[in-house]
Amino acid sequence: xxxRLAYLSVTNAFALLRLLAVxxxxxxxxxxxxxxxxxxxxxxxxxxxxxxxxxxxAFLAAMLHRLPRDVLARFRLLVRPETVLRWHRxxxxxxHAARSRPNRPxxxxxxxxxxxxxxxxxxxxxxxxxxxxHGELLVLGIRTAASTVWEIxxxxxxxxxxxxxxxxxx
Numbered sequence: 784x785x786x787r788l789a790y791l792s793v794t795n796a797f798a799l800l801r802l803l804a805v806x807x808x809x810x811x812x813x814x815x816x817x818x819x820x821x822x823x824x825x826x827x828x829x830x831x832x833x834x835x836x837x838x839x840x841a842f843l844a845a846m847l848h849r850l851p852r853d854v855l856a857r858f859r860l861l862v863r864p865e866t867v868l869r870w871h872r873x874x875x876x877x878x879h880a881a882r883s884r885p886n887r888p889x890x891x892x893x894x895x896x897x898x899x900x901x902x903x904x905x906x907x908x909x910x911x912x913x914x915x916x917h918g919e920l921l922v923l924g925i926r927t928a929a930s931t932v933w934e935i936x937x938x939x940x941x942x943x944x945x946x947x948x949x950x951x952x953x
Contacts, residue, residue, distance in 0.1 A: 787838035795842070818859045825861070833861050844871035893931055900925070901935045912944035 824833070835843070843862075847855060848871035855864035897920070904916045911919075913936055917929040 787836065788841055791838055791842045795846075821859050821861060835862075840870045841874055843867055844874050847871075893927065893935065897925060897927060898935050901932055902939055902941075905936055905939075905941050910944055915944075 847867045852864055913933040914929055917932045
């Protein structure tokens with residue numbers, strides 16, 4: 784898509800350079816010819832709508848978004864002016880979303896100090912299960928899920944509480 788957008792930009796830049804040497808009368812004739820071609824295409828398409836690829840949408844949105852709605856309404860476009868403005872909003876939203884996306888997807892990792900505290904509570908209190916440890920963490924003001932406590936215990940190789948409690952001699 785990026786390559787297509789670059790291609791469209793370069794070809795349109797050359798088209799703009801070509802227009803600098805053309806008289807206003809010739810430009811008006813070209814505009815009328817292009818409008819007629821659009822009318823022919825609309826007639827041939829009938830009720831089916833034209834499909835634009837993402838590069839075409841981005842190019843049209845970038846070119847036309849600064850124009851006022853009344854000016855856009857006078858243009859002979861294959862899409863409504865609201866559609867062009869929506870494409871521009873979507874383009875900006877995707878750009879913002881890409882910049883604000885975290886580098887790593889998913890939940891953030893558990894803080895190492897919380898992991899150490901869970902392991903210490905499990906080793907100091909062998910009859911406590913992951914739910915009891917989770918409750919004690921909540922009392923201490925540490926908000927974490929019970930499933931996170933369970934995962935920490937599983938990764939550290941702790942058996943479930945009833946099996947640990949039977950080996951406890953205290």
